Amino acid sequence: SQTIHQWPATLVQPVGSPLSLECTVEGTSNPNLYWYRQAAGRGLQLLFYSVGIGQISSEVPQNLSASRPQDRQFILSSKKLLLSDSGFYLCAWSKSITNTEAFFGQGTRLTVV
Amino acid sequence: KQEVTQIPAALSVPEGENLVLNCSFTDSAIYNLQWFRQDPGKGLTSLLLIQSSQREQTSGRLNASLDKSSGRSTLYIAASQPGDSATYLCAVYGTSYGKLTFGQGTILTVHP
Numbered sequence: 001s002q003t004i005h006q007w008p009a010t011l012v013q014p015v016g017s018p019l020s021l022e023c024t025v026e027g028t029s030n031p032n033l034y035w036y037r038q039a040a041g042r043g044l045q046l047l048f049y050s051v052g053i054g055q056i057s058s059e060v061p062q063n064l065s066a067s068r069p070q071d072r073q074f075i076l077s078s079k080k081l082l083l084s085d086s087g088f089y090l091c092a093w094s095k096s097i098t099n100t101e102a103f104f105g106q107g108t109r110l111t112v113v
Numbered sequence: 114k115q116e117v118t119q120i121p122a123a124l125s126v127p128e129g130e131n132l133v134l135n136c137s138f139t140d141s142a143i144y145n146l147q148w149f150r151q152d153p154g155k156g157l158t159s160l161l162l163i164q165s166s167q168r169e170q171t172s173g174r175l176n177a178s179l180d181k182s183s184g185r186s187t188l189y190i191a192a193s194q195p196g197d198s199a200t201y202l203c204a205v206y207g208t209s210y211g212k213l214t215f216g217q218g219t220i221l222t223v224h225p
Contacts, residue, residue: 101162102204104156
């Protein structure tokens with residue numbers, strides 16, 4: 001069976017510090033990978049998605065970037081965090097464009113102080 | 114641009130009631146619609162997936178319907194239990210690649 005791992009679960013970072021959140025998927029190959037942010041009162045917003053190694057699409061302009069160095073690894077990064085980057089970050093995967101059921105990780109609560 | 118609306122925003126019911134959560138979307142060009150459950154501070158758990166060609170899906174006490182032409186879906190929960198208390202999210206996967214658009218969710222509280 002497939003599993004998705006996301007870490008850390010919680011993170012408190014000062015403004016201006018770098019960020020690296022990691023997500024890995026097990027039990028499948030060549031998944032579509034997604035990063036979402038859930039902010040209070042704003043619902044879930046798609047940040048990035050990837051259909052393969054090194055292929056990243058950005059949905060909204062922001063202070064964040066994403067990378068996919070391996071088939072089942074997806075990383076969310078920032079060089080300098082802003083207060084507005086605080087939120088709940090969720091990684092998700094789906095099998096393919098024709099099998100689009102999405103499965104989510106447990107999320108990372110990021111607080112920028 | 115796809116917009117997804119969920120009604121009601123919050124619902125509080127006594128244990129044992131049958132209830133209906135509503136989801137509407139503006140663009141009917143979708144691959145599928147998915148219902149999720151989210152417990153406080155946790156990730157999303159997939160409950161039901163309805164393909165665009167399907168009318169409904171059932172899992173245990175849950176039944177989800179889809180009327181793609183009118184842009185509506187309902188999630189029916191039978192014989193609600195306190196353990197059903199959570200936020201329920203509806204999301205549609207549009208034909209514009211990679212687009213899973215979420216509603217704001219319905220916060221459900223089932224009290225004993």
